[in-house]
Amino acid sequence: MPALSEPKTDLKSPPLSVAASTNAPSTPAFSPLYQQIKGLILNSLRAGEWKPGESIPSETDLAVRYRVSQGTVRKAIDELAAENLLLRRQGKGTFVATHAEQQVQFRFLRLVPDTGARGSEGPAQRNIIECRRTRANADVIKALALRSGDQVLQARRVLSFGGAPVILEDIWLPAAPFKGLTAERLANYQGPMYALFETEFNVRMVRAQESIRAVSATPAQAALLNTHVGTPLLSVERIAYTYHDEPMELRRGYYRTDTHHYQNDVS
Amino acid sequence: MPALSEPKTDLKSPPLSVAASTNAPSTPAFSPLYQQIKGLILNSLRAGEWKPGESIPSETDLAVRYRVSQGTVRKAIDELAAENLLLRRQGKGTFVATHAEQQVQFRFLRLVPDTGARGSEGPAQRNIIECRRTRANADVIKALALRSGDQVLQARRVLSFGGAPVILEDIWLPAAPFKGLTAERLANYQGPMYALFETEFNVRMVRAQESIRAVSATPAQAALLNTHVGTPLLSVERIAYTYHDEPMELRRGYYRTDTHHYQNDVS
DNA sequence: CAGTGGTCTAGACCACTGG
């Protein structure tokens, strides 16, 4: 009999009214079994029981562990795979998604060169301009759901493609989860920033929300992006979330769009 | 026995190597049953057998019709619902998605007011500036996969929210599928343009691809959007597709982003 | 060859809708 840690009481039993006896009597809060399984898997992911890039137990193993049928586990995994949290590979297993993989390297960066595919210009050069620790201001507090007075790490960097600066970014991170992150660590790391966050801080960015505007380049922005004051830039404000919709990063990007464009599929 | 029109030969039989005996010998082109069912449903949708807003037959009916199990039909419908082509409503049935519904009114328009929810400023005012019929130029031919010399309808309009002009759009449509579309018809129609396309021309837009840049307002654009020359505008080029990825519209939009922003979720 | 995910089936039962 496997070591069961989660289900002290069997899952199947009554509707499992999660919302205890609070004031919300109308909705019985029925939650299907596979949703509960999904929640348990999510908990294991957040706790780091299975790390990015690793495989999780097979469907049959999980079925035994959770005492449900394999089909129910399958449906839970299906949803997690659809949300890009897990990655299924037939014949091999199911893996925790990671930003370190080549395929999904730029999943969160929607800027692509006008001609040619992503990465056709070679790898991006990342230059950290500055990095410091400050007290979060009102904007950041709201975006990251912090408390007034909380510390944040702030970084500014420029991304260049083929030698030409294209993106200027200001980044804010809550200091607590990223304890120990220094300017050197950031500057020396080759590869996507989100991959660093995974391996060093066990923080995996899962989804993000972006608000996009057109703005005129300020003198400071123009200088860093090697263009003229007043040049139209794409302003991209991103809030990135970890598991359970916890906001973990605020990023304000300014994109030159004379050789690149932001690409989006809507359906 | 139901009137079977599609499956002259039973579906189940051998792997059904769709890619006939062309040059591609390595891949056996195995296609699961539910994918084939999905294709058949897609064909019925395109042919207009079930119109937008209407319900399609129940899963059990379709299972009988296609001679497969209900679970297989279910999986096909699941995918179509995930792609927003169908809409499931428990207890009622499965419906063909439509742009006429209030909920999905603005599914393709990602511009939202900076404060408040979509539509909080009341309905959009749509003003057709001009509408004419021309020969497609190279750009349009490429975007809509036309043949040189083909006719297109071109329209220009301004969308205003709360009385203030926010969006200027140039729209190109292939003349053939939209035969009979006039400036009056466009100008007089209240409601989303895509809803008109559905009811009048049996053309349903299913997905779109947008390329976004920041540009400076030209004198003409500034005048129509009631702003200054040089104001940064969001340039949004959209190609919209019907069923089977057929391009059906090219749209070049210019958005003022001083009171609104383009919102995007990335995962 | 064994182990994984992927497909397909058949049947039971539940939740929701509307007459």
Added chain:
DNA sequence: CAGTGGTCTAGACCACTGC
């Protein structure tokens, strides 16, 4: 109440991977 989609199960078999 009947009809619809939604959940859950159990079992058989297929396709893919790697030893």
